[in-house]
Amino acid sequence: MLFEASSAQSPVALGQPSDVNGAPLAERLRPKSLADVVGQQHLLSPGMALRVAFESGTPHSCIFWGPPGVGKTTLARLMAHAFDAHFFMISAVLGGVKEIRETVQAAQALKREDPNKRSLIFVDEVHRFNKSQQDAFLPHVESGLLTFIGATTENPSFEVNSALLSRAQVYVLQSLNSDELTLLWHRAKAIVTLPELTREAMERLVHYADGDARRFLNTVEMIHVVASKQATATTPGWVHDLEWLERVLGEQMRRHDKGGEMFYDTISALHKSVRGSDPDAALYWLMRMLGAGVEPLYVARRLIRMASEDVGLADPRALTMALDATKTLERLGSPEGELTLAQCVIYLALAPKSNAVYKAFKSAKAWVEKDRTREVPLHLRNAPTQLMKNLDYGRDYRYAHDEPDAFVAGEHYFPMDLKPMVFYEPVERGLEIKIGEKLKSLRALNEQAQQQKSRKP
Numbered sequence: 001m002l003f004e005a006s007s008a009q010s011p012v013a014l015g016q017p018s019d020v021n022g023a024p025l026a027e028r029l030r031p032k033s034l035a036d037v038v039g040q041q042h043l044l045s046p047g048m049a050l051r052v053a054f055e056s057g058t059p060h061s062c063i064f065w066g067p068p069g070v071g072k073t074t075l076a077r078l079m080a081h082a083f084d085a086h087f088f089m090i091s092a093v094l095g096g097v098k099e100i101r102e103t104v105q106a107a108q109a110l111k112r113e114d115p116n117k118r119s120l121i122f123v124d125e126v127h128r129f130n131k132s133q134q135d136a137f138l139p140h141v142e143s144g145l146l147t148f149i150g151a152t153t154e155n156p157s158f159e160v161n162s163a164l165l166s167r168a169q170v171y172v173l174q175s176l177n178s179d180e181l182t183l184l185w186h187r188a189k190a191i192v193t194l195p196e197l198t199r200e201a202m203e204r205l206v207h208y209a210d211g212d213a214r215r216f217l218n219t220v221e222m223i224h225v226v227a228s229k230q231a232t233a234t235t236p237g238w239v240h241d242l243e244w245l246e247r248v249l250g251e252q253m254r255r256h257d258k259g260g261e262m263f264y265d266t267i268s269a270l271h272k273s274v275r276g277s278d279p280d281a282a283l284y285w286l287m288r289m290l291g292a293g294v295e296p297l298y299v300a301r302r303l304i305r306m307a308s309e310d311v312g313l314a315d316p317r318a319l320t321m322a323l324d325a326t327k328t329l330e331r332l333g334s335p336e337g338e339l340t341l342a343q344c345v346i347y348l349a350l351a352p353k354s355n356a357v358y359k360a361f362k363s364a365k366a367w368v369e370k371d372r373t374r375e376v377p378l379h380l381r382n383a384p385t386q387l388m389k390n391l392d393y394g395r396d397y398r399y400a401h402d403e404p405d406a407f408v409a410g411e412h413y414f415p416m417d418l419k420p421m422v423f424y425e426p427v428e429r430g431l432e433i434k435i436g437e438k439l440k441s442l443r444a445l446n447e448q449a450q451q452q453k454s455r456k457p
Helices: 050-056 071-080 098-111 133-135 138-142 176-191 201-210 214-228 242-249 262-275 280-289 297-316 317-332 337-349 356-370 388-389 431-455
Strands: 003-007 062-065 086-091 119-124 144-152 171-172
Touching: 003 214, 050 071, 050 171, 062 071, 071 119, 071 144, 098 133, 098 144, 138 144, 176 201, 176 214, 176 262, 176 356, 201 214, 201 242, 214 242, 262 280, 262 297, 262 337, 280 297, 280 337, 297 317, 297 337, 297 356, 297 431, 317 337
Parallel strands: 062 144, 062 171, 086 119, 119 144
Antiparallel strands: 003 086
16 A cells, blocks of 8 residues: 555564564564664653653654654654554655545544544655645645654755745654664564674674664564574574675675686786886787777776876876867777877876875775764755754854965864874875875864864863
8 A cells, every 4th residue: 555544553562573474673673662762862862852742742743854764654653652643654655646635535534533633644755745745735734634744864955845844843863873773683682583793793784784773673684584594593602703794794795807808908908007107018008909999988988097096196187188088089089089099198108106096095985885874064064944054054164265275274074973084195206296295284284273172171
Protein backbone atom coordinates (compact mmCIF):
# COMPACT_ATOMS: atom_id res chain seq x y z
CA MET A 1 0.00 0.00 0.00
CA LEU A 2 1.14 3.53 -0.65
CA PHE A 3 -0.18 4.66 2.69
CA GLU A 4 -1.38 3.15 5.92
CA ALA A 5 -4.40 4.37 7.83
CA SER A 6 -4.86 2.93 11.29
CA SER A 7 -4.80 3.75 14.94
CA ALA A 8 -1.26 4.13 16.17
CA GLN A 9 0.25 0.80 17.01
CA SER A 10 2.78 0.31 19.77
CA PRO A 11 6.21 -0.13 18.22
CA VAL A 12 7.84 -3.51 18.59
CA ALA A 13 8.96 -3.99 22.17
CA LEU A 14 12.67 -3.56 22.59
CA GLY A 15 14.45 -6.88 22.60
CA GLN A 16 11.34 -8.86 21.70
CA PRO A 17 10.70 -10.79 18.49
CA SER A 18 8.52 -9.07 15.94
CA ASP A 19 5.01 -10.30 15.28
CA VAL A 20 6.00 -10.34 11.62
CA ASN A 21 7.93 -13.46 10.68
CA GLY A 22 11.37 -12.65 9.38
CA ALA A 23 11.24 -9.00 10.42
CA PRO A 24 14.55 -7.23 9.90
CA LEU A 25 16.69 -6.62 12.96
CA ALA A 26 16.13 -2.88 12.63
CA GLU A 27 12.39 -3.44 12.96
CA ARG A 28 12.79 -5.80 15.90
CA LEU A 29 14.80 -3.14 17.71
CA ARG A 30 12.47 -0.27 16.87
CA PRO A 31 11.91 1.70 20.12
CA LYS A 32 8.58 1.54 21.89
CA SER A 33 9.16 4.67 23.97
CA LEU A 34 11.31 7.77 24.06
CA ALA A 35 13.50 6.08 26.65
CA ASP A 36 14.45 3.44 24.07
CA VAL A 37 15.46 5.95 21.40
CA VAL A 38 19.19 6.04 20.70
CA GLY A 39 20.55 9.42 19.71
CA GLN A 40 18.90 12.84 19.31
CA GLN A 41 19.49 13.71 22.95
CA HIS A 42 19.78 17.37 21.95
CA LEU A 43 16.03 17.11 21.32
CA LEU A 44 14.91 14.34 23.67
CA SER A 45 16.76 15.00 26.94
CA PRO A 46 14.60 16.38 29.78
CA GLY A 47 13.73 19.98 29.06
CA MET A 48 14.71 19.78 25.38
CA ALA A 49 12.34 20.93 22.64
CA LEU A 50 11.00 17.64 21.30
CA ARG A 51 10.82 16.06 24.76
CA VAL A 52 8.69 18.98 25.92
CA ALA A 53 6.47 18.54 22.86
CA PHE A 54 5.89 14.89 23.73
CA GLU A 55 5.08 15.80 27.34
CA SER A 56 2.74 18.64 26.39
CA GLY A 57 -0.21 16.35 25.78
CA THR A 58 -1.07 18.08 22.51
CA PRO A 59 0.52 17.11 19.16
CA HIS A 60 1.67 19.82 16.81
CA SER A 61 2.73 19.83 13.17
CA CYS A 62 6.45 19.43 12.70
CA ILE A 63 9.17 18.48 10.22
CA PHE A 64 12.00 16.13 11.05
CA TRP A 65 15.06 17.12 9.07
CA GLY A 66 18.10 14.89 9.12
CA PRO A 67 20.18 12.28 7.28
CA PRO A 68 18.90 8.74 6.63
CA GLY A 69 18.57 6.28 9.48
CA VAL A 70 18.41 8.67 12.43
CA GLY A 71 14.87 7.90 13.61
CA LYS A 72 12.52 10.21 11.74
CA THR A 73 9.88 7.53 11.11
CA THR A 74 10.29 6.11 14.60
CA LEU A 75 9.71 9.49 16.22
CA ALA A 76 6.59 10.03 14.12
CA ARG A 77 5.18 6.68 15.24
CA LEU A 78 6.09 7.38 18.86
CA MET A 79 4.35 10.75 18.64
CA ALA A 80 1.16 9.15 17.33
CA HIS A 81 1.32 6.54 20.08
CA ALA A 82 2.02 9.12 22.79
CA PHE A 83 -1.07 11.13 21.82
CA ASP A 84 -3.24 8.08 21.08
CA ALA A 85 -3.80 9.39 17.55
CA HIS A 86 -4.86 7.69 14.35
CA PHE A 87 -1.69 7.26 12.30
CA PHE A 88 -1.51 7.70 8.54
CA MET A 89 1.66 7.36 6.52
CA ILE A 90 2.35 8.39 2.93
CA SER A 91 5.57 7.94 1.02
CA ALA A 92 6.20 10.96 -1.19
CA VAL A 93 8.36 8.73 -3.39
CA LEU A 94 5.38 6.57 -4.40
CA GLY A 95 2.31 8.56 -3.40
CA GLY A 96 0.56 11.58 -4.85
CA VAL A 97 -2.62 13.64 -4.72
CA LYS A 98 -4.76 10.48 -4.89
CA GLU A 99 -3.21 9.11 -1.71
CA ILE A 100 -3.55 12.48 0.01
CA ARG A 101 -7.24 12.63 -0.90
CA GLU A 102 -7.83 9.08 0.36
CA THR A 103 -6.06 9.88 3.63
CA VAL A 104 -8.18 13.00 4.16
CA GLN A 105 -11.37 11.04 3.52
CA ALA A 106 -10.33 8.33 5.98
CA ALA A 107 -9.44 10.93 8.61
CA GLN A 108 -12.80 12.65 8.13
CA ALA A 109 -14.61 9.34 8.63
CA LEU A 110 -12.67 8.63 11.82
CA LYS A 111 -13.39 12.15 13.04
CA ARG A 112 -17.11 11.54 12.70
CA GLU A 113 -16.82 8.34 14.71
CA ASP A 114 -14.74 9.89 17.49
CA PRO A 115 -14.49 13.70 17.38
CA ASN A 116 -12.05 13.77 20.29
CA LYS A 117 -9.41 11.54 18.75
CA ARG A 118 -6.81 13.19 16.56
CA SER A 119 -5.36 12.02 13.25
CA LEU A 120 -1.67 12.33 12.52
CA ILE A 121 -0.30 12.11 8.97
CA PHE A 122 3.34 11.28 8.42
CA VAL A 123 4.82 12.12 5.01
CA ASP A 124 8.14 10.44 4.41
CA GLU A 125 10.54 12.20 2.00
CA VAL A 126 8.20 15.19 1.92
CA HIS A 127 10.64 17.12 -0.28
CA ARG A 128 9.69 14.77 -3.13
CA PHE A 129 6.18 16.31 -3.23
CA ASN A 130 5.77 19.28 -5.54
CA LYS A 131 4.17 22.57 -4.49
CA SER A 132 0.60 21.60 -5.36
CA GLN A 133 0.91 18.31 -3.50
CA GLN A 134 2.25 20.05 -0.42
CA ASP A 135 -0.48 22.69 -0.67
CA ALA A 136 -3.08 19.94 -0.51
CA PHE A 137 -2.36 19.47 3.19
CA LEU A 138 -2.79 23.11 4.17
CA PRO A 139 -6.60 23.40 4.62
CA HIS A 140 -6.73 20.19 6.64
CA VAL A 141 -3.85 21.23 8.87
CA GLU A 142 -5.53 24.63 9.33
CA SER A 143 -8.87 23.05 10.23
CA GLY A 144 -7.25 20.74 12.77
CA LEU A 145 -8.31 17.59 10.95
CA LEU A 146 -4.70 16.50 10.53
CA THR A 147 -1.53 17.01 12.49
CA PHE A 148 1.20 17.04 9.86
CA ILE A 149 4.61 15.44 10.34
CA GLY A 150 7.08 15.51 7.49
CA ALA A 151 10.44 13.79 7.20
CA THR A 152 13.13 15.03 4.86
CA THR A 153 16.82 14.62 4.23
CA GLU A 154 16.87 17.95 2.36
CA ASN A 155 16.92 21.47 3.76
CA PRO A 156 13.25 22.39 4.36
CA SER A 157 14.06 26.03 3.72
CA PHE A 158 14.39 25.13 0.06
CA GLU A 159 12.25 21.99 -0.32
CA VAL A 160 9.12 22.68 1.75
CA ASN A 161 6.58 25.33 0.82
CA SER A 162 6.80 28.42 2.99
CA ALA A 163 3.09 28.18 3.86
CA LEU A 164 3.49 24.64 5.16
CA LEU A 165 6.83 25.43 6.76
CA SER A 166 5.30 28.32 8.71
CA ARG A 167 2.77 25.93 10.26
CA ALA A 168 5.32 23.32 11.35
CA GLN A 169 8.11 23.27 13.89
CA VAL A 170 11.41 22.11 12.37
CA TYR A 171 13.45 19.64 14.41
CA VAL A 172 16.99 19.01 13.19
CA LEU A 173 18.07 15.41 13.73
CA GLN A 174 21.72 14.38 13.81
CA SER A 175 23.67 11.33 12.69
CA LEU A 176 24.36 8.82 15.46
CA ASN A 177 27.83 9.00 16.96
CA SER A 178 30.18 6.12 17.71
CA ASP A 179 28.95 5.58 21.27
CA GLU A 180 25.32 5.49 20.14
CA LEU A 181 26.00 2.97 17.38
CA THR A 182 27.99 0.86 19.82
CA LEU A 183 24.97 0.87 22.12
CA LEU A 184 22.87 -0.46 19.23
CA TRP A 185 25.44 -3.23 18.78
CA HIS A 186 24.96 -4.32 22.40
CA ARG A 187 21.18 -4.18 22.08
CA ALA A 188 21.35 -6.30 18.95
CA LYS A 189 23.69 -8.72 20.69
CA ALA A 190 21.04 -9.28 23.33
CA ILE A 191 18.65 -10.84 20.81
CA VAL A 192 20.86 -12.34 18.06
CA THR A 193 24.14 -14.22 18.05
CA LEU A 194 27.01 -11.91 17.22
CA PRO A 195 30.75 -12.58 17.26
CA GLU A 196 33.30 -10.71 19.29
CA LEU A 197 35.06 -8.04 17.23
CA THR A 198 38.45 -6.46 17.73
CA ARG A 199 38.50 -2.76 18.55
CA GLU A 200 39.76 -2.01 15.03
CA ALA A 201 36.96 -4.06 13.47
CA MET A 202 34.32 -2.36 15.61
CA GLU A 203 35.64 1.07 14.64
CA ARG A 204 35.47 0.07 10.97
CA LEU A 205 31.88 -1.14 11.39
CA VAL A 206 30.87 2.13 13.04
CA HIS A 207 32.54 4.22 10.33
CA TYR A 208 30.96 2.06 7.64
CA ALA A 209 27.49 2.88 9.00
CA ASP A 210 28.30 6.61 8.75
CA GLY A 211 25.85 7.58 11.50
CA ASP A 212 22.94 5.69 9.89
CA ALA A 213 21.29 3.40 12.46
CA ARG A 214 19.33 1.50 9.83
CA ARG A 215 22.42 0.84 7.77
CA PHE A 216 24.28 -0.15 10.92
CA LEU A 217 21.64 -2.66 12.02
CA ASN A 218 21.27 -4.09 8.52
CA THR A 219 25.03 -4.64 8.50
CA VAL A 220 24.90 -6.15 11.97
CA GLU A 221 22.22 -8.52 10.75
CA MET A 222 24.46 -9.53 7.86
CA ILE A 223 27.28 -10.16 10.35
CA HIS A 224 24.90 -12.32 12.36
CA VAL A 225 23.97 -14.39 9.30
CA VAL A 226 27.58 -14.90 8.23
CA ALA A 227 28.86 -15.60 11.73
CA SER A 228 26.07 -18.08 12.43
CA LYS A 229 27.32 -20.22 9.54
CA GLN A 230 30.88 -20.28 10.85
CA ALA A 231 31.96 -22.55 13.65
CA THR A 232 34.23 -19.88 15.14
CA ALA A 233 31.36 -17.44 15.65
CA THR A 234 30.38 -18.90 19.02
CA THR A 235 33.79 -20.21 20.06
CA PRO A 236 34.63 -18.73 23.47
CA GLY A 237 37.54 -16.30 23.28
CA TRP A 238 37.53 -16.17 19.47
CA VAL A 239 37.75 -12.55 18.32
CA HIS A 240 37.03 -11.57 14.71
CA ASP A 241 39.39 -9.06 13.22
CA LEU A 242 39.22 -6.29 10.60
CA GLU A 243 40.12 -8.64 7.76
CA TRP A 244 37.16 -10.87 8.58
CA LEU A 245 34.82 -7.88 8.78
CA GLU A 246 36.01 -6.50 5.44
CA ARG A 247 35.07 -9.79 3.79
CA VAL A 248 31.62 -9.61 5.35
CA LEU A 249 31.15 -6.03 4.20
CA GLY A 250 31.96 -7.11 0.67
CA GLU A 251 34.81 -4.66 0.25
CA GLN A 252 36.83 -5.38 -2.86
CA MET A 253 40.27 -4.02 -3.58
CA ARG A 254 40.66 -2.27 -6.89
CA ARG A 255 42.12 -4.62 -9.42
CA HIS A 256 44.49 -3.56 -12.16
CA ASP A 257 45.08 -5.39 -15.40
CA LYS A 258 48.59 -6.83 -15.27
CA GLY A 259 48.18 -9.11 -18.24
CA GLY A 260 50.82 -7.24 -20.25
CA GLU A 261 48.48 -6.11 -23.01
CA MET A 262 50.22 -3.81 -25.47
CA PHE A 263 47.71 -0.99 -25.11
CA TYR A 264 48.18 -0.49 -21.38
CA ASP A 265 51.91 -1.13 -21.50
CA THR A 266 52.34 1.58 -24.11
CA ILE A 267 50.33 4.24 -22.30
CA SER A 268 52.30 3.37 -19.16
CA ALA A 269 55.56 3.88 -21.05
CA LEU A 270 54.36 7.27 -22.31
CA HIS A 271 53.33 8.36 -18.83
CA LYS A 272 56.60 7.27 -17.24
CA SER A 273 58.66 8.95 -19.97
CA VAL A 274 56.85 12.24 -19.33
CA ARG A 275 57.32 11.83 -15.59
CA GLY A 276 61.00 11.07 -16.16
CA SER A 277 61.46 14.30 -18.16
CA ASP A 278 62.54 12.51 -21.35
CA PRO A 279 60.78 14.31 -24.26
CA ASP A 280 62.32 12.07 -26.94
CA ALA A 281 61.15 8.82 -25.37
CA ALA A 282 57.75 10.39 -24.68
CA LEU A 283 57.43 11.34 -28.37
CA TYR A 284 58.43 7.81 -29.39
CA TRP A 285 55.67 6.22 -27.31
CA LEU A 286 53.17 8.85 -28.47
CA MET A 287 53.89 7.94 -32.09
CA ARG A 288 53.66 4.24 -31.26
CA MET A 289 50.17 4.77 -29.86
CA LEU A 290 48.92 6.98 -32.67
CA GLY A 291 50.44 4.65 -35.23
CA ALA A 292 48.63 1.71 -33.69
CA GLY A 293 45.30 3.46 -34.16
CA VAL A 294 44.71 4.58 -30.58
CA GLU A 295 41.99 7.25 -30.40
CA PRO A 296 43.84 10.61 -30.15
CA LEU A 297 41.25 12.02 -27.73
CA TYR A 298 42.03 9.16 -25.35
CA VAL A 299 45.69 10.21 -25.41
CA ALA A 300 44.64 13.83 -24.83
CA ARG A 301 42.64 12.84 -21.75
CA ARG A 302 45.66 11.00 -20.37
CA LEU A 303 47.85 14.06 -20.93
CA ILE A 304 45.39 16.15 -18.91
CA ARG A 305 45.77 13.64 -16.11
CA MET A 306 49.59 13.78 -16.32
CA ALA A 307 49.49 17.56 -16.11
CA SER A 308 47.86 17.37 -12.69
CA GLU A 309 49.46 14.18 -11.40
CA ASP A 310 53.12 14.75 -12.32
CA VAL A 311 53.48 18.51 -12.89
CA GLY A 312 50.76 19.99 -10.72
CA LEU A 313 51.37 23.38 -9.18
CA ALA A 314 55.07 23.31 -10.00
CA ASP A 315 53.87 24.68 -13.36
CA PRO A 316 50.08 25.33 -13.49
CA ARG A 317 50.46 26.22 -17.20
CA ALA A 318 50.87 22.51 -17.92
CA LEU A 319 47.17 21.87 -17.29
CA THR A 320 46.25 24.81 -19.53
CA MET A 321 48.51 23.38 -22.23
CA ALA A 322 46.85 19.97 -22.01
CA LEU A 323 43.35 21.45 -22.13
CA ASP A 324 44.26 23.67 -25.09
CA ALA A 325 45.74 20.67 -26.90
CA THR A 326 42.50 18.76 -26.39
CA LYS A 327 40.37 21.65 -27.67
CA THR A 328 42.60 22.06 -30.71
CA LEU A 329 42.41 18.34 -31.45
CA GLU A 330 38.62 18.44 -31.20
CA ARG A 331 38.51 21.38 -33.63
CA LEU A 332 41.04 20.14 -36.19
CA GLY A 333 40.63 16.40 -35.88
CA SER A 334 43.27 13.95 -37.10
CA PRO A 335 45.88 14.05 -38.42
CA GLU A 336 46.22 17.87 -38.23
CA GLY A 337 45.33 18.08 -34.54
CA GLU A 338 47.83 15.42 -33.51
CA LEU A 339 50.68 17.93 -33.71
CA THR A 340 49.30 19.72 -30.67
CA LEU A 341 49.57 16.43 -28.73
CA ALA A 342 53.27 16.29 -29.57
CA GLN A 343 53.67 19.89 -28.41
CA CYS A 344 51.92 19.08 -25.14
CA VAL A 345 53.98 15.92 -24.56
CA ILE A 346 57.24 17.83 -24.97
CA TYR A 347 56.08 20.62 -22.65
CA LEU A 348 54.95 18.18 -19.95
CA ALA A 349 58.21 16.25 -20.17
CA LEU A 350 60.32 19.39 -19.74
CA ALA A 351 58.14 21.06 -17.09
CA PRO A 352 59.26 21.02 -13.43
CA LYS A 353 57.73 18.02 -11.71
CA SER A 354 55.63 17.83 -8.57
CA ASN A 355 53.24 15.16 -7.36
CA ALA A 356 52.32 17.17 -4.27
CA VAL A 357 48.76 17.79 -5.49
CA TYR A 358 48.37 14.12 -6.41
CA LYS A 359 49.65 12.97 -3.01
CA ALA A 360 47.42 15.47 -1.21
CA PHE A 361 44.41 14.27 -3.21
CA LYS A 362 45.04 10.62 -2.38
CA SER A 363 45.76 11.33 1.27
CA ALA A 364 42.61 13.41 1.74
CA LYS A 365 40.49 10.88 -0.14
CA ALA A 366 41.79 7.96 1.94
CA TRP A 367 41.12 9.85 5.16
CA VAL A 368 37.57 10.83 4.19
CA GLU A 369 36.73 7.30 3.04
CA LYS A 370 37.74 5.72 6.35
CA ASP A 371 36.32 8.49 8.54
CA ARG A 372 32.71 9.17 9.47
CA THR A 373 30.73 12.12 8.12
CA ARG A 374 31.45 15.07 10.38
CA GLU A 375 29.19 18.09 10.81
CA VAL A 376 30.04 21.34 9.01
CA PRO A 377 30.81 23.95 11.71
CA LEU A 378 27.97 26.41 12.17
CA HIS A 379 30.15 29.43 11.40
CA LEU A 380 30.99 27.96 7.96
CA ARG A 381 27.40 27.22 6.95
CA ASN A 382 25.48 29.41 4.54
CA ALA A 383 22.37 31.09 5.93
CA PRO A 384 20.12 32.37 3.12
CA THR A 385 16.90 31.79 5.11
CA GLN A 386 15.64 33.02 8.47
CA LEU A 387 15.31 29.45 9.74
CA MET A 388 18.98 28.83 9.11
CA LYS A 389 19.93 32.13 10.78
CA ASN A 390 17.85 31.14 13.82
CA LEU A 391 19.88 27.93 13.95
CA ASP A 392 23.08 30.06 14.11
CA TYR A 393 24.20 29.19 10.59
CA GLY A 394 27.04 31.53 9.63
CA ARG A 395 27.28 33.08 13.09
CA ASP A 396 30.75 34.47 13.98
CA TYR A 397 32.07 33.88 10.47
CA ARG A 398 34.90 36.28 9.61
CA TYR A 399 35.02 37.42 5.98
CA ALA A 400 38.61 36.90 4.83
CA HIS A 401 38.60 39.87 2.43
CA ASP A 402 37.97 42.21 5.36
CA GLU A 403 41.05 40.97 7.22
CA PRO A 404 44.67 42.08 6.80
CA ASP A 405 46.16 40.42 3.70
CA ALA A 406 42.77 38.70 3.22
CA PHE A 407 43.71 36.07 5.80
CA VAL A 408 41.92 35.19 9.05
CA ALA A 409 44.73 34.05 11.30
CA GLY A 410 43.74 31.26 13.67
CA GLU A 411 40.39 30.50 12.00
CA HIS A 412 39.24 26.86 12.08
CA TYR A 413 37.94 25.52 8.76
CA PHE A 414 37.91 21.80 9.56
CA PRO A 415 35.01 20.14 11.45
CA MET A 416 35.11 21.27 15.08
CA ASP A 417 35.87 17.76 16.36
CA LEU A 418 38.79 17.29 13.97
CA LYS A 419 42.20 18.84 14.45
CA PRO A 420 43.56 20.67 11.38
CA MET A 421 45.38 18.25 9.12
CA VAL A 422 48.07 18.69 6.48
CA PHE A 423 47.49 16.95 3.15
CA TYR A 424 49.34 19.25 0.75
CA GLU A 425 53.09 19.75 1.05
CA PRO A 426 54.64 21.57 -1.93
CA VAL A 427 58.00 20.51 -3.32
CA GLU A 428 60.92 22.85 -3.87
CA ARG A 429 60.59 22.98 -7.64
CA GLY A 430 59.02 25.49 -10.00
CA LEU A 431 56.20 27.67 -8.73
CA GLU A 432 55.76 25.45 -5.68
CA ILE A 433 58.87 27.05 -4.19
CA LYS A 434 56.89 30.27 -3.77
CA ILE A 435 53.74 28.37 -2.78
CA GLY A 436 55.71 26.65 -0.03
CA GLU A 437 56.99 29.96 1.28
CA LYS A 438 53.44 31.34 1.37
CA LEU A 439 52.12 28.28 3.20
CA LYS A 440 54.91 28.48 5.75
CA SER A 441 54.05 32.11 6.43
CA LEU A 442 50.30 31.42 6.77
CA ARG A 443 50.85 28.47 9.09
CA ALA A 444 53.12 30.61 11.27
CA LEU A 445 50.38 33.25 11.54
CA ASN A 446 47.87 30.55 12.49
CA GLU A 447 50.15 29.19 15.18
CA GLN A 448 50.74 32.66 16.58
CA ALA A 449 46.99 33.36 16.70
CA GLN A 450 46.31 30.04 18.43
CA GLN A 451 48.95 30.79 21.05
CA GLN A 452 47.37 34.17 21.72
CA LYS A 453 43.96 32.53 22.17
CA SER A 454 45.37 29.98 24.60
CA ARG A 455 46.91 32.74 26.75
CA LYS A 456 43.60 34.57 27.13
CA PRO A 457 41.84 33.90 30.47
